[in-house]
Amino acid sequence: xxxxxxxxxxxxxxxxVMAALRxxxxxxxxxxxxxxxxxxxxxxxPFDLMVLDLNMPDMxxxxxxxxxxxxxxxxxPPVVILTTKGDEQSKRDAIAAGAAxxxxxxxxxxxxxxxxxxxxxxx
Amino acid sequence: MPQPDRHFFDDFFExxxxxxxxxxxxxxxxxLSLEPQIEQSSFTAAxxxxxxxxxxxxxxxxxxxxxxxxxxxxxxxxSYLRHLRDPEVTLTAAGFEALIHGVTVLDTVLxxxxxxxxxxxxxxxLAEIGAVTAPLRSPLSPLLPTVISEAEEQQIQAAQxxxxxxxxxxxxxSSALVEAGITVNRVxxxxxxxxxxxxxxxxxxxxQGVTFRFIVxxxxxxxxxxxxxxxxxxxxxxxPEPPDRAAAVQEMTAAPIETASSxxxxxxxxxxxxxxxxxxxxxxxxxxxxxxxxxSQIQQLRGQVPTATWRHLNGISRTLEQQLRELxxxxxxxxxxxxxxxxxxLEFAARELARTMxxxxxxxxxxxxxxxxxxxxxxxxxxxxxxxxxxxxHGIEPVAVRRxxxxxxxxxxxxxxxxxxxxxxxxxxxxxxxxxxxxIGARSQAxxxxxxxxxxxxxxxxxxxxSVLCTPGFxxxxxxxxxxxxxxxxxxxxxxxxxxxxxLSLRSxxxxxxxxxxxxxxxxxxxxxxxxxxxxxxxxxPQATLRELFPLAPQxxxxxxxxxxxxxxxxxxxxxxLHHRFHLPPPPPDRTLVVIxxxxxxxxxxxLVDRVVSQSEIVVRPLQDPLVQGSGISGATALGDxxxxxxxxxxxxxxxxxxxxxxxxxxx
Numbered sequence: 001x002x003x004x005x006x007x008x009x010x011x012x013x014x015x016x017v018m019a020a021l022r023x024x025x026x027x028x029x030x031x032x033x034x035x036x037x038x039x040x041x042x043x044x045x046p047f048d049l050m051v052l053d054l055n056m057p058d059m060x061x062x063x064x065x066x067x068x069x070x071x072x073x074x075x076x077p078p079v080v081i082l083t084t085k086g087d088e089q090s091k092r093d094a095i096a097a098g099a100a101x102x103x104x105x106x107x108x109x110x111x112x113x114x115x116x117x118x119x120x121x122x123x
Numbered sequence: 124m125p126q127p128d129r130h131f132f133d134d135f136f137e138x139x140x141x142x143x144x145x146x147x148x149x150x151x152x153x154x155l156s157l158e159p160q161i162e163q164s165s166f167t168a169a170x171x172x173x174x175x176x177x178x179x180x181x182x183x184x185x186x187x188x189x190x191x192x193x194x195x196x197x198x199x200x201x202s203y204l205r206h207l208r209d210p211e212v213t214l215t216a217a218g219f220e221a222l223i224h225g226v227t228v229l230d231t232v233l234x235x236x237x238x239x240x241x242x243x244x245x246x247x248x249l250a251e252i253g254a255v256t257a258p259l260r261s262p263l264s265p266l267l268p269t270v271i272s273e274a275e276e277q278q279i280q281a282a283q284x285x286x287x288x289x290x291x292x293x294x295x296x297s298s299a300l301v302e303a304g305i306t307v308n309r310v311x312x313x314x315x316x317x318x319x320x321x322x323x324x325x326x327x328x329x330x331q332g333v334t335f336r337f338i339v340x341x342x343x344x345x346x347x348x349x350x351x352x353x354x355x356x357x358x359x360x361x362x363p364e365p366p367d368r369a370a371a372v373q374e375m376t377a378a379p380i381e382t383a384s385s386x387x388x389x390x391x392x393x394x395x396x397x398x399x400x401x402x403x404x405x406x407x408x409x410x411x412x413x414x415x416x417x418x419s420q421i422q423q424l425r426g427q428v429p430t431a432t433w434r435h436l437n438g439i440s441r442t443l444e445q446q447l448r449e450l451x452x453x454x455x456x457x458x459x460x461x462x463x464x465x466x467x468x469l470e471f472a473a474r475e476l477a478r479t480m481x482x483x484x485x486x487x488x489x490x491x492x493x494x495x496x497x498x499x500x501x502x503x504x505x506x507x508x509x510x511x512x513x514x515x516x517h518g519i520e521p522v523a524v525r526r527x528x529x530x531x532x533x534x535x536x537x538x539x540x541x542x543x544x545x546x547x548x549x550x551x552x553x554x555x556x557x558x559x560x561x562x563i564g565a566r567s568q569a570x571x572x573x574x575x576x577x578x579x580x581x582x583x584x585x586x587x588x589x590s591v592l593c594t595p596g597f598x599x600x601x602x603x604x605x606x607x608x609x610x611x612x613x614x615x616x617x618x619x620x621x622x623x624x625x626x627l628s629l630r631s632x633x634x635x636x637x638x639x640x641x642x643x644x645x646x647x648x649x650x651x652x653x654x655x656x657x658x659x660x661x662x663x664x665p666q667a668t669l670r671e672l673f674p675l676a677p678q679x680x681x682x683x684x685x686x687x688x689x690x691x692x693x694x695x696x697x698x699x700x701l702h703h704r705f706h707l708p709p710p711p712p713d714r715t716l717v718v719i720x721x722x723x724x725x726x727x728x729x730x731l732v733d734r735v736v737s738q739s740e741i742v743v744r745p746l747q748d749p750l751v752q753g754s755g756i757s758g759a760t761a762l763g764d765x766x767x768x769x770x771x772x773x774x775x776x777x778x779x780x781x782x783x784x785x786x787x788x789x790x791x
Contacts, residue, residue, distance in 0.1 A: 009180065010142060011142065011394070012138040012139055012142045012184055013180075013183065013184060015135060015138060016135055019132070019134070033308075034308075036325065037306065037307055037308055039325045040307045042333075043296055044296055044297060044298040045298060055176055055179050055180070058323070059325075071325075071327035071333065072327075083183075084182055084183035084186065085186075105183045106186035106189075107187075109131045109132075
């Protein structure tokens with residue numbers, strides 16, 4: 001079983017992401033509605049991949065990304081940024097900071113699942 | 124990027140609409156709070172953040188479910204807000220208007236989508252938003268919270284100036300704590316009530332792993348005991364260490380907490396599908412029915428079983444009744460939602476319309492914490508918006524007219540809610556011109572709508588007036604406009620209110636203003652009622668409408684056919700003989716009957732019945748058939764012995780009797 005952490009302040013969006021990823025066999029999901037909660041979850045249990053939204057209250061996704069990359073060392077999972085389209089600057093920032101991939105909403109569920117599967121396989 | 128396979132996310136459509144509703148609530152509230160900042164240089168980009176994020180989330184979700192209209196519109200609004208972040212840019216009146224208009228259309232789009240009706244044309248509003256956005260220079264790079272340590276320092280300074288004590292709270296999460304329900308979210312909620320979180324930073328060290336460092340302000344000398352949770356350490360805040368920017372960046376401090384949004388997902392809240400609650404309510408209703416049957420059987424056993432056994436059985440039945448009542452109240456409470464959001468929507472609609480019509484309106488809200496069944500709230504929102512729009516467009520006079528009448532330029536629109544027992548009343552009141560019966564009467568004749576009886580200038584019977592206003596096809600506008608004038612609104616308002624077992628009434632003083640009042644039951648499903656017999660039939664009278672009962676001797680009984688008035692207290696009580704009303708055999712002339720006094724609002728009526736049988740909890744089965752609507756019957760219910768009886772629609776009986784005593788109006 002591989003563990004996926006889905007971080008988004010929208011509960012509906014988290015459900016959609018998980019529904020799309022259920023096409024991949026043997027996945028388990030953790031959910032977080034904000035950056036602090038995501039960091040807490042990563043601190044207490046290992047995850048194989050994190051799907052991370054950018055625009056969230058309290059802590060911006062890029063801050064979460066930076067913290068995760070700086071503080072979890074080699075335990076850090078690949079981070080896939082999943083954000084609403086139209087933020088080219090943040091795309092450059094995220095990739096430069098070390099995100100494994102940058103995917104925009106709306107996403108096509110099958111294609112999204114394939115991309116995630118690919119990242120999981122190569123990690 | 125290809126459009127998503129729409130059907131894949133079909134299952135989430137309800138979730139989508141519910142979440143959009145929440146975002147729209149935030150957007151409206153935030154937008155209203157921006158109004159004082161129009162043309163102000165003190166405008167801060169940070170104050171846009173919650174608004175921006177709500178629009179952004181709504182846009183993202185709309186894209187996922189393929190509601191392109193909402194996606195496009197949210198994008199346009201968001202884009203304008205992005206420009207506004209530039210400190211050189213001020214929010215203009217035109218810009219604010221474009222935002223308000225945009226959000227109003229966004230609401231319409233989502234509603235159309237929910238009801239699968241035609242989408243509004245987006246071109247005009249997109250052009251309006253485009254026109255205010257275009258002159259601004261290209262937006263700054265996407266938002267990242269501004270340099271955090273500065274904001275943090277300001278917050279700390281402000282808290283110290285207020286005289287608050289500052290604390291450093293360190294929380295070290297662990298899997299054991301999470302299992303015990305102690306999470307960073309829970310700690311944050313505890314610290315913000317009571318207390319104000321100024322900043323929170325995740326930190327990590329090789330020895331301790333990840334910790335969260337909160338800076339919290341609290342007015343008292345000691346930290347509240349409430350903060351003491353496992354894994355939490357509280358230390359007094361010490362003077363700031365010399366700022367080490369490099370280290371600060373390394374530590375990745377987070378933005379100051381926005382109190383409004385920190386409740387995004389409070390761990391103690393569960394979102395429940397309303398249908399599931401309906402099912403639970405249905406189960407409770409079934410239970411109540413079974414209990415009533417059980418109790419009825421137990422009553423019949425009396426004398427047939429040993430007294431001690433019977434008492435014991437009866438005792439259990441009584442306990443069961445009490446427990447069921449508590450269960451019912453519990454389920455009902457779950458279904459109740461405060462009217463806060465609804466009133467915000469009404470306020471928003473009123474301000475938006477006032478702005479377009481060039482009227483000055485101040486909105487006063489009273490009792491917006493009053494709670495009402497979610498289903499009723501959803502059904503009432505359109506009628507309420509209609510009444511509010513009418514109040515602004517027809518009720519409130521243009522500024523010039525108000526000046527002539529020596530009234531303040533700024534009109535007052537009051538939205539009021541209150542509860543009494545199991546009923547709630549909603550009022551929409553303005554200090555406008557009032558309704559002129561002569562105008563309404565003339566208009567009604569011009570439209571060839573036969574009024575129930577002539578309206579004259581000097582007689583102002585509010586119920587009569589209301590009845591004309593609610594006649595389908597009645598409108599004071601020659602040309603329908605966007606806001607009103609199609610002549611269907613008031614008819615729908617009254618029908619909806621009646622369908623929900625409520626009552627609409629009107630109070631208007633020419634020159635001084637108008638108030639529409641809606642009385643509604645707090646919930647629909649189960650209620651207490653008095654069971655009475657009329658001839659060979661039984662009827663249920665909802666307890667909420669009861670005032671008192673008294674016997675009526677045969678010699679005092681008026682003729683059953685004529686509308687009658689009985690001396691009652693200091694005045695006269697209109698009396699309806701239910702035998703006659705429902706075409707049942709008349710009562711024997713020598714029998715003492717019972718008068719049941721019922722009231723809705725200030726209107727009181729006597730109902731003449733043969734006798735009162737019992738008081739019982741009844742499960743209301745509404746009768747939706749249009750043939751039954753307005754007939755004086757609101758639904759049916761089953762008694763303990765399985766007999767089906769009809770429930771009196773007291774509001775409509777009162778309305779019909781007091782409105783047209785001799786010539787009963789047809790169903791509206």
